[in-house]
Amino acid sequence: MSATILIVDDHSSFRTFARRLLESAGFRVVEAADGEGALEASASSKPDLVLLDIQLPAIDGFEVATRLAGDGGPVVVLTSSREASDYGGRVAASPAAGFLPKAEISPGAISSFLAKAR
Amino acid sequence: MKALWSFRRPIPLLGVLGVVATVAVALAPTLVGAPVPPLLQAVHVLVGASFVFVGLFAWHRRPKNRTGAIMAGVGFAWFLPHVGIIRAALPFTIAAASASLYQAVVAHLALTYPTGRAATRLERRTIAGVYAWVIAGGIAGQLLWDPRAYGCRGCSSNLLLVTNDRAVNDRISMVTTVVTVLVVLTVMGLLVRRWLAVQGRGRRAFGPVFWVAGPIAALFIAQDIAEGVNASQPVARALFGYAPIILVALPLGYLVALLRSRLDRSAVGDLVVELEQGITPGGLTGALRRALGDPSATLAFRIAGSDRFIDPDGLGVVMSAQISQRSVTYLDEGRTTALQHDRALADEPELVRAVAAAAHLALQNERLQAEVKAQLEEVRASRARIVKAGDEERRRVERDLHDGAQQRLVTLSLALRMAQEQAAGDRNGALAATLAEAVEEVRLALWELRELARGLHPTILTEAGLGPALESLAERSIVPARVEDTPAERLPAPVEATAYFVVSEALANVAKYSEAGSVTVRARRQDGGLVVEVRDDGVGGADPAAGSGLRGLADRVAALDGMLRVESPPGGGTLVVAEIPCV
Numbered sequence: 001m002s003a004t005i006l007i008v009d010d011h012s013s014f015r016t017f018a019r020r021l022l023e024s025a026g027f028r029v030v031e032a033a034d035g036e037g038a039l040e041a042s043a044s045s046k047p048d049l050v051l052l053d054i055q056l057p058a059i060d061g062f063e064v065a066t067r068l069a070g071d072g073g074p075v076v077v078l079t080s081s082r083e084a085s086d087y088g089g090r091v092a093a094s095p096a097a098g099f100l101p102k103a104e105i106s107p108g109a110i111s112s113f114l115a116k117a118r
Numbered sequence: 119m120k121a122l123w124s125f126r127r128p129i130p131l132l133g134v135l136g137v138v139a140t141v142a143v144a145l146a147p148t149l150v151g152a153p154v155p156p157l158l159q160a161v162h163v164l165v166g167a168s169f170v171f172v173g174l175f176a177w178h179r180r181p182k183n184r185t186g187a188i189m190a191g192v193g194f195a196w197f198l199p200h201v202g203i204i205r206a207a208l209p210f211t212i213a214a215a216s217a218s219l220y221q222a223v224v225a226h227l228a229l230t231y232p233t234g235r236a237a238t239r240l241e242r243r244t245i246a247g248v249y250a251w252v253i254a255g256g257i258a259g260q261l262l263w264d265p266r267a268y269g270c271r272g273c274s275s276n277l278l279l280v281t282n283d284r285a286v287n288d289r290i291s292m293v294t295t296v297v298t299v300l301v302v303l304t305v306m307g308l309l310v311r312r313w314l315a316v317q318g319r320g321r322r323a324f325g326p327v328f329w330v331a332g333p334i335a336a337l338f339i340a341q342d343i344a345e346g347v348n349a350s351q352p353v354a355r356a357l358f359g360y361a362p363i364i365l366v367a368l369p370l371g372y373l374v375a376l377l378r379s380r381l382d383r384s385a386v387g388d389l390v391v392e393l394e395q396g397i398t399p400g401g402l403t404g405a406l407r408r409a410l411g412d413p414s415a416t417l418a419f420r421i422a423g424s425d426r427f428i429d430p431d432g433l434g435v436v437m438s439a440q441i442s443q444r445s446v447t448y449l450d451e452g453r454t455t456a457l458q459h460d461r462a463l464a465d466e467p468e469l470v471r472a473v474a475a476a477a478h479l480a481l482q483n484e485r486l487q488a489e490v491k492a493q494l495e496e497v498r499a500s501r502a503r504i505v506k507a508g509d510e511e512r513r514r515v516e517r518d519l520h521d522g523a524q525q526r527l528v529t530l531s532l533a534l535r536m537a538q539e540q541a542a543g544d545r546n547g548a549l550a551a552t553l554a555e556a557v558e559e560v561r562l563a564l565w566e567l568r569e570l571a572r573g574l575h576p577t578i579l580t581e582a583g584l585g586p587a588l589e590s591l592a593e594r595s596i597v598p599a600r601v602e603d604t605p606a607e608r609l610p611a612p613v614e615a616t617a618y619f620v621v622s623e624a625l626a627n628v629a630k631y632s633e634a635g636s637v638t639v640r641a642r643r644q645d646g647g648l649v650v651e652v653r654d655d656g657v658g659g660a661d662p663a664a665g666s667g668l669r670g671l672a673d674r675v676a677a678l679d680g681m682l683r684v685e686s687p688p689g690g691g692t693l694v695v696a697e698i699p700c701v
Binding site: 013021083 | 520524525526527528529531532533535536539560561564568571572576577578581582583586587589590593
């Protein structure tokens, strides 16, 4: 059974291309445009991994990651068009499993995070 | 505005009346064949005449001040009951009914001293109440009082007598005594309150009344009680005949104060000498205070073309005559120079004018200096606003880049990689190679855009504060850099941004020119500000004046009232220090 990936990003064109990229590799993809949507989608779709943009409207990615992470929760990977170092120690301090620059998202990188989590 | 002569018009007539009253009181006992002891006679003449003539003199000297008129009123009210020496019913009745009237005028004088005007509604009401009580009480006391029933065989008849009832009259007299004591104590209470409220020159001006008010109040209470209990003849003679001599202290004190204000003008001469010798910038206020005898006096200058005032330091001030016990006098016709002073000085416009004339040039100079200081302050504030606005604009552009171009490049990068994989799947090697080049170009474009955005405004500074931002700079530094000290708390945004850019520029210079092996960054709180240091172990010899980078940063630091300095002895490394106040 293919893994389910939740893409959380407020830019629809990014979501569209990321979905195509991941679906072409056989992943099942669901989308959310903000933090609230991410929490709802996570509860309903039970994703295996969440690609979570740090800079979201209303609730930011760090806060969403804190709410999503926990026993039995999905693997959370923070994403940004900036670099992890632009956020100081906040990326390392968050409960996310890692950080992935948006431009470097690929089926291989996703599989690698999933493999590490198992 | 009414001319001064109109305020003074009644003075000659009242002067003549005062002379007539004085002579009449002095000669009347002899003329009517009822001689009184010469000393007692002298006391009565002296008390009345001193109030009348000092009052009229003061009225002439300070026509707009009502104190002189009220003081003369005390004298006339004092003389009035002396008509009773004429053995006829009407003068006798007038004398009996007005015996205490002068006490009300004395209370009026004391409560309105030294301006002649009541300062508060409570004082106005108290004065009205005292007059009402004394006049109504004076008349009511006659309604049931038959002097003959009290053994005064030589007394004329009382025209206001309705019926002779000694028992009721004695009871009324008792109540009157108690109320009068309360009224006197109320007036004293108000005087003490005023004394505590005024300072400096105001207290000096109020002194002549305040220091004699206690003995006079004691005299009035003693007279009141003596009257209520029908005191013996010697006691009554002492209290009503001789003791009132203490009242003379009031006009004498006021006379001294009037003459002293003339002496004050000699202080103008001292001021001229002081100004000739030269005073330190901003020292004019002190010189004026000494000349005016008002340690609370302050100067203010109107900003040309506006209603705003500034003090000699160029800071904005509120000019208000509404502040209790304070007055404002404009020292020039254009009303550009104002003196805020004790209300007591308002009675001495001649002194204020003389001081203003003596200090005219110095005042102009002080005003120009204050204007320059105000303009400098405005420039400083405007520079800080420009830096802040610039920072906000850079942050906005950084956000726009991130949300716009950067996102599109990210999406483009994903699309190209998809195309690249499809081309590889279709075994189209040439297309896949071209797409791979395109992916690399986009990656470089993204990197350059990120660097550009970071140069505009580093996200980490907003997100995590100065410490992590400096760590991030150190990590990217070409010459190995170590951050040794950073403030734990967040600082105002302009301070953090300035410190960040100082370190960023300094590290860039280290990489370009210093040939250093290592560099150390420190940012620590000191005396309420932030001190940032970047020290390298390079060749030194840096010229801070060369190149626009550090010069621009020096301007930016100065805009926040800070200071940037560079120490770079040849062969001794380079130290860049920025001291930035955290206001």
